[in-house]
Amino acid sequence: MIPKNRLFHALPRAAVAGLISLALPWSTAQSQTVNAAAKYQQECAACHMAYPPGMLPQASWKRILGHLNKHFGTDASLDEASLRELSIWLPANADTFRKVHETPPQDRITQSRWFIRQHDEVPSATWKRVAIGSAANCLACHSGAAKGNFNEDDVRIPK
Incomplete structure (x- = not known):
């Protein structure tokens, strides 16, 4: 047992030792996260915006990845x-947006309740504009969507 007057000095050393012991696994996990995020960007953003994983629940990402064909x-x-890398990373980063509560129909972000609520003032004709194409x-x-910025103050609807 550590005497009471030495407890204060022992705690910081214990905390530092704990952090050092976690450093290697953390840096390995961090590296895998960076690689998976880059892979997601490379593969998915080649055809469409790489939607933030937090916009869908885990079950949606698992189904999407299971039916990529x-x-x-x-x-x-x-x-x-x-596929293996993204099958770990996407579900691990899923449903982190506080609005995501349920699986949307057909695993489509644009059919989720929160998306519809956020865009309820947008007339359906707006989505059909050539400069937009779809929801x-x-x-x-x-403009900041690729970086996960969907701030309403930054919205500019093309004519």
Whole structure:
């Protein structure tokens, strides 16, 4: 037992020792997270915006990854290593947006309750504008969408 007058000095050393012991696994996990995020950006943003993983629940990401050969009408198949990496990273980072509570129909972000609520003032004709194309084209109105910024103050709806 540490005497009471030495307890104060022992705690910081114990905390530092604990942090040092966690450093290696953390840096390895951090590296894997960076690699997976880069892989997600590389693979998914080649065709559409790489939606923030937090916009969908885990179950949606698992289904999407399980059916990439029929990804919303397109074959978006990945090599085994990329699929394995993203199958860990996407569900681990899923449903982090505080609005995401349920699985949207067909795992479509644009059909989620929170998305519909956020865009209820947007007339349906707006989505059909050539400069927008569909509700799934977040970048058309949210210039910071690629970085996860969907601040309403930054919205600019194209004519």
